[in-house]
Amino acid sequence: MYSGEANGARQALLPAGLQDVLYPDAANEAAIVEKLIRHVSRHGYERVKPPLIEFEDSLLAGPGGQVSDQTFRLMDPISQRMMGLRADMTPQVARVAISRLAQEPRPLRLCYAGEVLRVRGSQLRPERQFTQVGVELIGSSASRADAEAVFLAADALLALGVEELSVDLSLPTLVGRVFEALELPDSMQQDLRAALDRKDSAAVQQSAGTHAALFDGLLRASGLAEEALERIEKLPLPAAVRGEVERLVQVIGEVRAMNPGLVMTVDCVDHRGFEYQTGLSFTLFASGVRGELGRGGRYDAPRGEVEGEPAIGFTLFMDSVLRALPGPSQGRRLFLPVDADGAAATAYRAAGWVTVAALDDRIDPRSEALRLNCTHILVGNKIEELED
């Protein structure tokens, strides 16, 4: 009714990065979220649902602090305290785990699905509101926990039918620890970091001075996992980071045992977007899909003043996941004329049919059925296919 009217068009305009998701996409997204949740639930992950808005100081404590500048804030008129609208669900789930579920046995496996809102979209994800689906595995620092998270993220996406999936494993804290161990001056660290971020090997060699071979080696120790590991193990790494590399080798071995065909790559110098991660992290890509399908990694779930609990988890970004899947297909719809057999219609619905009932008996049922995008019509208690 409003289409075309200047008035309606003005009302239809949404703020940047926000959109109305229509049919069949809305139903498709919901169905895929449910499939993902069902998949991770079968691995023992229990669903939790934190609120959309929390007090700012608890939302942004610990890992949440990294998304502070992406968080919308509003004043709670009741408590007169500042509240934040979640920009990421991981910090909320970590908070639940270490507060209300503190007494539950560890390791604690939690999963969640929900919408997040961000102040700004990014180049590749202009959406300011999108759906996250994720899991958190809290209270274990075992390599098997890392392997479970990597395997489960990939397995859930493969089960959906994502093709040409690849998992990129990284150690976002590695380069920083190498800097520390070698006691490199700040200016040199900045130049090296910029060169490593661009994967510019000439610039790395230029700014690394006497450590050129080491940092260029780290840069080149990337690509398919097993090949990259061979190259990493030959590098003269400081003793302080040996443990991290050993963990990477161990986890890749364990994931390989669970899914021998999985495409895994390694990137020793990637750290952007892993600001709260404290160890092994990973990013999920699918060939031909721009941006990431999801990411995960180790972090500390903070316990106030006390030392945090070790945790690992991953988050899938539904907008990217949907881009990696074939679009929804409009299913069969059965038109029920006004005089249709009610019992038959009920039976067909139970068998999975979608029915659309006529409301007006003055209109020819067949043309009305076609007008309402039905593919079939109920005649007596029999279904007939409609032809255009």
Added chain:
Amino acid sequence: MPMGEGAVPQTQPLVLAVPKGRILEELVPLLSAVGIKPEDAFSDESSRQLRFRTNLPEIEVVRVRSFDVATFVAFGAAHLGVAGNDVLMEFDYPEIYAPVDLDIGHCRLSVAEPQSLKKSDDPARWSHIRVATKYPSVTRQHFAARGVQAECIKLNGAMELAPALGLCRRIVDLVSTGSTLAANNLVEVETIADVTSKLIVNRAALKTRPKALSGWIDRFREAVDAI
């Protein structure tokens, strides 16, 4: 033999985005050194064609404006590209890796102003200046780093005209020989960055097709080292 024996052919050909204009001449020999020979129309500047086949079925070349090379690669519409670090600095896309300096397209990104202004001007007293440029982001950052607010007027070409016509007194632009500046009575007062062309790669493409992409990176690196 670019793909190497036994390599699995990928379903989608890789797209290499290259900039139109002056770099093309230097780029063609480099492409041929790595084994890429685009069809004849590619070297014909007057051709309206935008996509070009090559001697390799797995590589396709597109020819776009230099700034658009970075955009195509950042969004994964092209997997590989050739872009100057002027463009990379201006956009700073985290989705772009720049693994190889191709050692072509040498020039510099500089601040220039009229000869007459240079004599009377004292940069230490600036708090605000107005600059005509194709690089507003780099320009703002460059001046902000020393406490000067730069108001940028975005132009897409013929920057040298701006001071003469009173649009503003300073410009930030690419300079190679300096003859265009001299012809317009401008002098280079400061270099912001030395510019060369880089081989750039889309991040997701490198992760999902590591064999093919790192193969091309190595081949370009070898070709540059051999020259």
